[in-house]
Amino acid sequence: MSRGVGLLLVVWLLACSGVHAQALPTQVSGSVSEAKTRLPIPGATVQVVRTKRGVVTSTTGDFSIEAMPTDTILFRALGYKSQRMPMGGIGLSQLVVRIQLVRDSVRLGEVQVISDRPDRAIINRALRNIKRPAPPVVSGAKRPPKPKPLFAVDSTAPKKPVPTIASPVSLLYDQFSREGKQRRKMEEIEAEQRAEKLRKARAEYNKAFLDNRGYTP
Numbered sequence: 001m002s003r004g005v006g007l008l009l010v011v012w013l014l015a016c017s018g019v020h021a022q023a024l025p026t027q028v029s030g031s032v033s034e035a036k037t038r039l040p041i042p043g044a045t046v047q048v049v050r051t052k053r054g055v056v057t058s059t060t061g062d063f064s065i066e067a068m069p070t071d072t073i074l075f076r077a078l079g080y081k082s083q084r085m086p087m088g089g090i091g092l093s094q095l096v097v098r099i100q101l102v103r104d105s106v107r108l109g110e111v112q113v114i115s116d117r118p119d120r121a122i123i124n125r126a127l128r129n130i131k132r133p134a135p136p137v138v139s140g141a142k143r144p145p146k147p148k149p150l151f152a153v154d155s156t157a158p159k160k161p162v163p164t165i166a167s168p169v170s171l172l173y174d175q176f177s178r179e180g181k182q183r184r185k186m187e188e189i190e191a192e193q194r195a196e197k198l199r200k201a202r203a204e205y206n207k208a209f210l211d212n213r214g215y216t217p
Helices: 003-022 120-128 168-176 178-208
Strands: 026-034 045-048 054-056 062-067 072-076 083-086 094-101
Touching: 045 062, 054 062, 083 094
Parallel strands: 026 094
Antiparallel strands: 026 062, 045 054, 045 072, 072 083
16 A cells, blocks of 8 residues: 555545544533522423424423534523523533523513403393293183181170160179079080080191191181
């Protein structure tokens, strides 16, 4: 092998090794925190712009992602300004970075909350305007008879004669005569019989009910 051919072979091997070294990815790891407080930012996205592949930071703000030396990594978090980090053709196999994001002071517009529930006056007006259907008319229907008391009111009891000044003799006769005394005794007996009959009828009627306090006509 001549000297010139050997030199070209060495140059070609060096060129191939340089291309192979540039094609190796870099493992980028580190943390994302707030620039002012240095507190970690969990849930921040770390994305390779070229491939759109990304990861999310842990609860402590840590991450690890693989990128090529020619790639650019984009760091984003809600409420913070996004930050880009170009790899710059670095040929390292591992790279540790500390990314600090600045809060984004975005002022939101005024928000007006409107309830979709109608006003109480509208509800009351709608209720008043509802047409209630008329009760159905049944042809040939008869009204039920009015309830009657179970025991008729006794109105046939004999009444004592009302003595007047015009007949003082009848008053004296009714008070002291034997006939008057017998008539008053019979009235008392008849009243007791009627009361006993009514009591028995009430007791018989109330047997079918739990509340047996009696019936009062």
